Amino acid sequence: MQQIRLLCFAGSIRSGSLNQRLAGAMAKELSLLEMDVTFLSLTDYPLPLFNADDEKDKGLPENAVKLARMIAAHDGIFIASPEHNGSVTPLLKNTLDWISRVPVQARGPFSGPVYAIGAASPGKLGGMRSLAHLRDILTALGALTIPEQISVSAAHEAFDAKGSLKDDRDAAFLSACARNLVHLGQRKKPLEWT
Numbered sequence: 437m438q439q440i441r442l443l444c445f446a447g448s449i450r451s452g453s454l455n456q457r458l459a460g461a462m463a464k465e466l467s468l469l470e471m472d473v474t475f476l477s478l479t480d481y482p483l484p485l486f487n488a489d490d491e492k493d494k495g496l497p498e499n500a501v502k503l504a505r506m507i508a509a510h511d512g513i514f515i516a517s518p519e520h521n522g523s524v525t526p527l528l529k530n531t532l533d534w535i536s537r538v539p540v541q542a543r544g545p546f547s548g549p550v551y552a553i554g555a556a557s558p559g560k561l562g563g564m565r566s567l568a569h570l571r572d573i574l575t576a577l578g579a580l581t582i583p584e585q586i587s588v589s590a591a592h593e594a595f596d597a598k599g600s601l602k603d604d605r606d607a608a609f610l611s612a613c614a615r616n617l618v619h620l621g622q623r624k625k626p627l628e629w630t
């Protein structure tokens with residue numbers, strides 16, 4: 437199987453974040469498929485709240501440029517985001533907004549890789565409502581997001597000590613998501629063609 441580069445991150449920087457655990461579980465799943473996987477924490481890429489005046493006066497923050505370049509250099513991206521009042525977190529939206537301001541050449545952070553999305557919540561709906569919003573945002577940005585997605589309800593009880601999903605159905609959704617991310621990531625325009 438052709439090895440591709442995949443990047444997993446969460447839309448939460450909370451210590452003990454359930455979505456970071458979900459992103460970690462996906463990273464593990466992708467590693468089992470013998471892919472080259474990077475796990476990124478947005479803690480390491482702090483960004484100010486987007487303000488067009490600041491962008492005009494100070495230019496783009498270095499972290500926005502770094503993130504845009506790093507994402508564009510991967511073939512597949514998995515984002516696990518918490519649901520905040522039915523939508524994505526302000527952290528994730530702010531990050532995506534900044535990245536969208538970075539000028540791109542041939543291969544951009546949204547036009548280049550294939551995306552997959554997930555959500556984990558202690559609630560019963562597993563962050564499902566936020567996934568529809570995240571899919572719309574990524575579509576607006578020109579990204580291709582695979583139809584498979586994962587939402588983990590009662591997520592505070594969903595992971596075992598090794599960070600794997602305990603429930604067979606959750607694990608099956610994660611696996612389907614991982615396999616199609618790899619499948620389409622391998623078929624999208626390879627890095628060396630751009």
Ligand SMILES: Cc1cc2nc3c(=O)[nH]c(=O)nc-3n(C[C@H](O)[C@H](O)[C@H](O)COP(=O)(O)O)c2cc1C
Nearest residue numbers: 448450453454455456518519520521522557559563
């Ligand atoms: C402002 C706020 C709004 C929230 N809204 C929702 C919601 O709409 N649906 C939901 O399932 N959980 C909601 N939650 C609970 C989060 O899903 C929960 O805190 C989750 O653990 C956060 O993700 P994390 O563990 O990855 O940090 C909300 C939490 C906060 C702080």
